[in-house]
Every structure is written in C-alpha cells, then in structure tokens.
Amino acid sequence: MNIEEEQKFTVFSLNSNRPLAEKVAESLNMKLGKASVIQHSDGETKIVIEESVRGQHVFLIQSNCHRVNENIMEMLILMDALKRASALTINVVLPYYAYARQDRKALPREPITAKLVADLLQTAGADRVIALDLHAPQIQGFFDIPVDHLSATKLLAEHFVNLGLGGEGTVVVAPNHSGVSRSRQMADCLKVPIAIVDKRSNTPRAPKSVNVIGDVKDKICILFDDLIDTGTTVALAAEVLKEKGATKIYVAATHAVFSG
Template identity: 55%
Template sequence: MIAKNYKHSNLRVFSLSSNQSLAAAIAEHLGVELGKLDATQFADGEIKINIEESIRGDHIYVIQSTSFPISDNIMELMIMIDALKRASAKKINVVLPYYGYARQEQQDGPRTPITAKLVANMLELAGADRIVTLDLHANQIQGFFDMPVDHLQGVPLIADYLIDRQLAGDDVVVVSPDQGGVTRARKLAEFLQAPIAIVDRRYSHASVVGDVLDKTTIIIDDIIDSGLTALTAADALVEYGAKSVYAAATHAVLSGNAAQMIEASPIECLLVTDTIHLPEAKRISKLEQVSVAPLLAEAIRRIHENQSVSPLFTERMAFDDEVE
C-alpha cells in the first residue's frame, strides 16, 4: 500500500530503546533510514540523548513503546522530545505502539492518581505535537490530550491473520473474557462473521454466556499481562465444551511466568502483535506475532501527506504482514 519513498523528504523516523526492531520495520516500509542518535546512561542511571544529525524544519516521528521498564522508557521519550524541540524540529509526532499506565485511567479508590492523564500531561509539556497509538486500554484516554491523537486498532490485523487461516464463520465463536471487552469482541466477530460469547466471572466461578459447544473459540483482549484473565476464560470454555481455544491480544506484556503458564494451558495458540518487544524467554511455541509495522507506516504516510487516517481505525487493509 505504501508506494511513496520518503528518502529525500523532510519526514524523519527515530527509534528509542524500547522496540528498535519495530521501528526499523516501520522505516523500511516508508523507504527511509532511521535517524542517527546516541542514547546513553550515566553510572547513576541518568539518560542522555544526542541527536547526531540536523533535523531543523523536519517532521519527526519518534517510535517508543512505554513498556517494561516503563518509567525508564517514558523518561527517555521525554528527554528525546526536549532534544528535538531544542534542535528546531518543525513537528514532533510521538508513535506509542503501547501506552504504558493506560490501565490507570480513573480513580479506583480514594486518594489514588489518574496516571494515564499524568503521562498525557507530561507528553504535552515536553512538546509533542501529535500522538499515534494502538488499542488504548480505555478510549477516554484520547480526551486526556489537547492535541491530535490517532487511535489505531489491532483487531483488523488480528482478523486478517485468522481469516487467512480459515478461522472464521459459524463454526467459530469470538469470546470476550469479561463484560468490559464486549465491544472489542463484537468488532472481531463482525470481521469473522461469527457469533460472540462472554465469560462471566463472579466470585470464584466463571460461566460462559453463549453457545460454545463443539466450537472453535477465540478469546480477544487488548492486553495480556499476567495471563490469568485469558487462562480463566480458557478453562471455562473447555468446561462448556469448546472444541478448541485460541487467544489473541494486541499488547503482549506477559509479566512474570505468564508465557510459561499459557504454554501449559488449553490455549492452542496465542496471537499477539509486536507493539512490545518480546525477549526470547517469552517466545513460547504457542506464540505467533503479526507485525503492526505496515499499519503504523501507513498511518505515518497519511499524516505526512495530510490524508485521512480514519479508514485505518476499523477497516481491513491490504498489508503484507509478516507472521513469526
């Protein structure tokens, strides 16, 4: 889909530390080289960034997932934005494949912070002009910003993968692992032309609302972190007679021993995107990844050419995705 080569334009792509392989793939799709910078740390952990080429008057896209180590990656991003401002960049566009602290989007008790809003404030004060991100944990986070926010969706990419493998139609049931994920499940079900079911977790028991008997079931979520939500749903689906269980999520946090727990579970395949870089220890045999690089590159192209980005939010696009 991306036809134009930006090698000699004023579009520049820089990668920080969190997901350099994804940034390199985005740059390759755009036909540009990654910008040159030196990011180092002093002995006490202070971060120092030196941009090693002129970016005066350029439109900059900084790729940084604020995943583990979250606070270090956020601070590195803030320092980079400040460096770009002082180097006279024309526009600073922050591409956040994964938005850390998004699960702290509201007060869940007295005297607790809304950290997702704090991160938004920090990005604005640092000098960002635009945010491009995927699958925010809560849609209201868009409203935390007083700048354009392009909120892309991973569901179309996941749907492409499943349709290519004939995991669609009446024999498939898309499953929301809780009531909060029903909208996401419905979106995937529309692409797959499949019904949905919901796992209703109350106290220590999980029940399934919907017919999953002898069906291929696909659990869909935005984040898989400890894995307990997906594992609880998988056990319930097996109990209710599902023929097979798949799981999919945009963001593979996979904290602790989550990957090993999934490897030992009834889940046959865990499909995730590469918004978060995964070390080898988390690349279990059941894991498959689909890249968001073509989607993010296409979003960057459209923004740079002042074209509409909205078709990318929900439509299946003709990307040449690579699945690992």
C-alpha cells in the same frame, strides 16, 4: 539537492523496540535518525541527537512496555531535545501506551496515571500521538492535541480468516466484561456471534465464580483482548471455555506484555 527536494521528515527510535522502528524505516526506504542514549552511573539518561532536525516533521517510535518508566523517560528526554533542536513537529508513535489501565479513579485517593502520561507527553512537546489499541479508548480525551487511535482488529481477523475460521462453528469470546466492545468488533469482522466470560471476584487472582454468557459448546473459540500481562485472565477464561465444551481455543491480543 535543492531545499525543496530535501527530505522533510525523519523517524527516530530509542531502546524499547528498535527492530520495529527499523522495519518501519525500511518500508519507507529511509534510515532511522541518529541519536545516542547514554546511561550515567547513577541511572540518569542523556540523549544526544547526531543530525539536524531543524524544520523537519519528526516521528518518534517508542513503545512503553518492559522497563516502562525508563522507556517513558527516554521518550520525554528525546522529545525535549527535538524541540530545542527546532523540529517543526514531534509525532509520538506509541505501539503500547503504558499506564492505560489507570484511566479512572476506582477507589478513593487513587491517581489517574493515564492522564498524567498524556500531560507529560504534551508538556515535553508532542504535537500528535499515534497509538495502537488503547486499553481505554477514552484516553484520547486526555489530550489537547490530535490522537490517531489505530486498531489491529482487522489484521487479526484476516489472520483467522486465512486459518479457515468463521461461520457457525466459531465464536469470539470476551475474557471479561470490559472487553465486550472490542470482541464485538472482531465478531463483526468474522461475522460470528460473541460470548462473554463472566467473572465475579474481589481480586483477579481469587474469583468467586466464573461462568460463560453465550453458547460455546462444540465451538471454536477465539479469546480476544487488547493486552496480555500476566496471562491470568486469559488462562482462567480458557479453562472455563474448555469446561463448557469448546473444541478449540485460540487467543489473540495486540499487546504481548507477558510480565514475568
């Protein structure tokens, strides 16, 4: 095989979601890059790349949920190894961007951890980041490198169309005010109105009052959010929609974190 004919890119995966990476590699008719992840007895992680990546465009698929900090550290260590092994570019594919909810200072003396993660990625050697449904789209501005912000909204909308949903009997519901723009995109795809669950509270677990802005009586409701963590917000929203007369309630989210 001539140099010109050699494969010029490769896909690596670590431990966070290897089945997803294997499906990606299979669709590209290629095998995942070979790398060993070794855990030392004191908790340290060592990664050894077992093939040449010199001059190659490397795509690293590593979601950052479930064992968040370990997955982030694995990712950074492999990126450092790739950089030192003379990879041409390092493209980080983040199906789930951890710490995205810490995107601003809501209280005095709080960190902006989403920016810290962006800084770590760039310092470790990332040339491009590919993310899916960031909790806060403005996180793209935390990077000085290209960020491809992909959305699953149209895919999820197609699923509901295939179920026969849409039209006058359906409404897309934002489970809170921060999800209005996301829910409007879904509503536009389905050509249906939106409603908003208006929750006034000091803490997510102790709401003072909950109401619904919009008409959901005798409607099929699609609760749409970017992620479900403990499920408290979605469960509360579903209860309120039921009380307000919704006939059926569907829940859609890109990131099924499901902590605990």
